[in-house]
Amino acid sequence: MNDYGLTVQGLTKKIGSKTIVNDVSFDVKKGEIFGLLGPNGAGKTTIIRMIVGLINRTAGKVIVNGHDLDVHFTEALNEIGAIVENPEFYGYMTGYKNLIHYKRMSQKDITDEKLQDTIKLVKLDHAVNQKVKTYSLGMRQRLGVAQAILHTPSLLILDEPTNGLDPSGIREFRDHLRMLANNGISVLVSSHLLSEMQLMCDRFAIIDKGKLIHIESMQETTNMENDLLREVTFTTNNSESASLALASKTKTGLTLEILNDTQFKATIDYQSISEINKLLVQSDIHVYEISSVKKTLEDRFMELTNSEREVSLR
Numbered sequence: 659m660n661d662y663g664l665t666v667q668g669l670t671k672k673i674g675s676k677t678i679v680n681d682v683s684f685d686v687k688k689g690e691i692f693g694l695l696g697p698n699g700a701g702k703t704t705i706i707r708m709i710v711g712l713i714n715r716t717a718g719k720v721i722v723n724g725h726d727l728d729v730h731f732t733e734a735l736n737e738i739g740a741i742v743e744n745p746e747f748y749g750y751m752t753g754y755k756n757l758i759h760y761k762r763m764s765q766k767d768i769t770d771e772k773l774q775d776t777i778k779l780v781k782l783d784h785a786v787n788q789k790v791k792t793y794s795l796g797m798r799q800r801l802g803v804a805q806a807i808l809h810t811p812s813l814l815i816l817d818e819p820t821n822g823l824d825p826s827g828i829r830e831f832r833d834h835l836r837m838l839a840n841n842g843i844s845v846l847v848s849s850h851l852l853s854e855m856q857l858m859c860d861r862f863a864i865i866d867k868g869k870l871i872h873i874e875s876m877q878e879t880t881n882m883e884n885d886l887l888r889e890v891t892f893t894t895n896n897s898e899s900a901s902l903a904l905a906s907k908t909k910t911g912l913t914l915e916i917l918n919d920t921q922f923k924a925t926i927d928y929q930s931i932s933e934i935n936k937l938l939v940q941s942d943i944h945v946y947e948i949s950s951v952k953k954t955l956e957d958r959f960m961e962l963t964n965s966e967r968e969v970s971l972r
């Protein structure tokens with residue numbers, strides 16, 4: 659079996675003279691949660707609508723669990739469970755009745771056992787006999803997920819799934835997605851919130867003006883954080899002597915900015931903080947405080963999406 663729930667290559671959408679999605683490529687491994695992160699209007703929904711076959715592609719390939727959408731359309735679609743627009747339910751019917759209704763309309767044979775398992779999986783067993791109009795947003799969202807995974811898809815796609823959920827709902831939802839991924843499903847999820855993608859995804863692509871400008875893996879992020887430069891302020895008994903001591907002991911390139919009698923600032927990486935501290939102590943300078951302002955991924959995201967120039971991939 660192949661390792662990918664989804665492969666997207668050169669996905670492009672033009673409407674009139676406008677290129678809404680421009681040559682986007684990425685893949686989602688089995689058991690992976692992959693994010694599409696971008697500001698409103700970036701093209702996330704358009705990418706998703708092309709993957710699920712709701713709109714035509716101008717160019718590009720979509721392969722779902724080994725099935726090319728151009729060659730095996732039905733097979734490919736059978737592998738996808740998706741919530742693209744808000745899931746619609748009959749509020750006057752119970753959650754269970756809604757799922758039964760959906761099951762009847764489904765192309766695939768879904769056993770009662772599968773239905774029960776899915777209800778348990780999304781933790782709606784206690785509420786499944788309540789009318790949907792009494793459900794919280796989070797419960798509706800879970801019912802939507804149940805509906806989307808009822809036919810055992812290998813790829814689950816959710817467009818801005820946490821819109822409207824409160825923080826505890828979002829947290830619960832996140833845990834929920836992780837559990838599904840641990841069961842081997844590939845999850846593709848979109849959001850305009852960086853913090854959310856950081857917490858939810860194993861990797862995410864930054865989409866801006868229809869282009870994929872960067873793919874970030876959370877593992878890399880953690881490593882990279884240590885390479886990021888930060889503004890570090892040292893508070894000592896004497897800025898002037900501290901600066902002289904460092905000037906004699908460090909390689910060229912370290913620039914200090916003296917703020918006042920006791921404080922100076924340097925823009926350095928993580929490792930250099932302790933090295934400078936050591937040098938100061940060795941020079942009999944008293945260090946009272948070290949405070950650092952880190953350049954966050956947020957800053958980088960802003961840089962990436964705000965810059966007019968082309969941003970190259972790492």
Ligand SMILES: Nc1ncnc2c1ncn2[C@@H]1O[C@H](COP(=O)(O)OP(=O)(O)O)[C@@H](O)[C@H]1O
Nearest residue numbers: 673676678696697698699700701702703704705
């Ligand atoms: N059918 C359409 N006709 C013209 N423009 C569209 C159409 N659908 C989307 N767009 C435009 O494409 C861009 C991307 O939209 P969308 O994919 O919804 O972005 P996102 O989901 O990231 O907010 C937007 O500028 C939107 O106005």
Ligand SMILES: [Mg+2]
Nearest residue numbers: 702703704817
């Ligand atoms: Mg959208």
